[in-house]
Amino acid sequence: MLRTPARFCxxxxxxxxxxLPDDGDTRxxxxxxxxxxxxxxxxxxxxxxxxxxxxTGEFVLLxxxxxxxxxxxWTLPAGFMELGETTAEGAARETDEEAGAExxxxxxxxxxxxxxxxxxxxxxxxxxxxxRFNPGHETQEARLFTEAEIPWDEIAFRTVKETLEHYxxxxxxxxxxxxxLDIT
Ligand code: ZN
Numbered sequence: 192m193l194r195t196p197a198r199f200c201x202x203x204x205x206x207x208x209x210x211l212p213d214d215g216d217t218r219x220x221x222x223x224x225x226x227x228x229x230x231x232x233x234x235x236x237x238x239x240x241x242x243x244x245x246x247t248g249e250f251v252l253l254x255x256x257x258x259x260x261x262x263x264x265w266t267l268p269a270g271f272m273e274l275g276e277t278t279a280e281g282a283a284r285e286t287d288e289e290a291g292a293e294x295x296x297x298x299x300x301x302x303x304x305x306x307x308x309x310x311x312x313x314x315x316x317x318x319x320x321x322x323r324f325n326p327g328h329e330t331q332e333a334r335l336f337t338e339a340e341i342p343w344d345e346i347a348f349r350t351v352k353e354t355l356e357h358y359x360x361x362x363x364x365x366x367x368x369x370x371x372l373d374i375t
Contacts, residue, residue, distance in 0.1 A: 195308050197221045197230045198263055218268035234309045238281040239352075241358050242294050248362055251355065254289050254317060256347055264347035267314065267354060268292070274305020282315045290333040291325025293339040294318060299352045303372045312350040316367060317357075322331040338362075 199297045200207055200223035207221040212229045221230040242252040250316035253265040268289040271282040279296055286292050304311055324333040336342075338359045353372055360366045 193307075194232060196232060200226060200228055201230060202228045205332050210371075215292075232309075234306075234311055236272040236278065236315075237269055237310055237314070238278050238282070238285060238314040239267050240282045240286045240294060240296070240315050241267055241300055241354060242286060242290070242292055242319050243358075244319040244322050244335055248318075249337055250322075251338075251341070251358065252290060252292055252324070252333060254326060254333045254343070255331040255338055256329065257260045257367075258329050259274050261347035263331070263345075265345050265351075266341055269314065271313070275375040278313050279315055282313070284315065285324045289325045289330050291327060292333065293320040295320060298367070299368045299369055300367065301350070301357060301370045301372065303353060303374050305350065305374045307375070314350075314354045 196209060198329040199205065203223060203226045204274045205223050205225040207223050207230060209219050210222055212220050212222055234251060244250040244252065254268055256262055256264055256266055268286040272278060272291070272365055276284065283294065283296055286294055294317040299313060299319060300316045301314045312363070326333040341355060345354070
């Protein structure tokens with residue numbers, strides 16, 4: 192679901208009006224009738240990693256979610272990018288927060304538009320420097336899976352499933368590209 196628009200002005204707290212701004216904008220925005228501030232609501236970036244282990248990257252680290260949505264389902268470490276960080280920094284931070292995993296960051300691997308929820312998901316490949324993890328409170332369990340062990344029916348998000356499928360497909364060919372997908 193898309194985020195609900197702001198109800199009160201972020202600057203002065205007045206109840207906003209949903210209307211076309213005066214500047215020729217073609218979309219309705221939450222406009223403050225008191226101070227005139229226009230609240231733009233734009234897509235958010237979700238950033239994460241595909242942390243791999245083993246001589247040929249045959250193991251992938253997944254985290255069992257300890258929070259809603261999809262509590263108890265498995266995911267790659269990922270989360271919302273914060274202001275002031277780059278996409279790769281955000282992906283590394285999420286990997287540390289959710290899995291407590293030490294990694295060496297690799298290249299961008301998937302870029303997925305999810306317009307239904309107003310998000311762009313970006314995953315980087317990453318090499319694990321250790322197979323010891325220290326998951327944070329958002330994670331029940333962090334463990335390594337081979338392709339055959341991946342709980343495909345218990346994957347939390349479509350973007351994670353797509354990213355894992357591309358990872359194992361590329362691993363078989365030995366050539367890792369950047370995959371751009373629209374999840375509609
Ligand atoms: Zn205002």
